[in-house]
Amino acid sequence: MSDQGTITVLIEIHAKDGQEHEARDALLHAIRTSEKPGLVGSTEYADLDDPGAFYAVQVWEDADAFHAHMRDAAESGMDEAIRVLRARPRTALLRTIG
Template sequence: MNTKYDNNKYPNSVTIFIEIHAKEGEEEVARKAFTTTIATTEKPGLLSYEIFEDSNDPGTFYSTQEWENIEAFHAHMSAAKSGLKEATSMLRDTPRTSILKCIGRSTR
């Protein structure tokens, strides 16, 4: 997804920060699952996302997701709950999720 959007069109947008840690030996499986799940799933209200892997800690992954509003994110999470146990089986611990509100932005 490489969509640029006008933040003024979505004044209630929120950014979600996700951090996950793969179990030792499960890094490649987690990498593929994390990137595939985010990149290929239709998510109403998802404006943009980025996926990262920690260069100093392979198997540690981060994603930022920009949602139209918090309700869109909560609706997505409610729909995704059924597959979370299987999707997180290769992780060391529960994914850390933070809901961020933008207080400043610069684009070029």
Template sequence: MTDQHTVTVLIEIHAKPGQENDARIALLHAIQTSAKPGLVSSTEYEDSNDPGAFYAIQVWENTAAFDAHMRDAAENGMSEATQVLREPPRTTVLHTIG
């Protein structure tokens, strides 16, 4: 459960054919090894029906922390990690409803 001030983000990546394991390793490595000020939690998933599709659901303290992380990632080597992907990672900021 998140409080009203946190931000939940869905990150979706799709591996190039034959590079599914490399994409899995890159995703986990990026999440586990880089400093992410403001990251509350991250859970990673693989699509059971598409072994090349990976997702991370992250909770951030606020939108500013997530935006700062994305700027830092773009400036510091995200392009190397995305070489095994069919397309750039997709990020979606989610808001609870109801």
């Protein structure tokens, strides 16, 4: 459920084989410890059918706030956090319809 103006962001990561715990911990650490102006809330999930897949569903005040955060994350060493992943995190910016 999004309020007018807010966006929902789906973040999807996939751990390298044998790195599932490290990927999970890196995701949680990144979400819980960095400053995120404009973040309304975040909920993290593990895929029951794929032990290496993790998701975060975040609500942001607007797309600009999310994009600013991603620029800051890239500048502050996000590459180190994604070393345990098969590929870069996938993100989808969503808005409710209907």
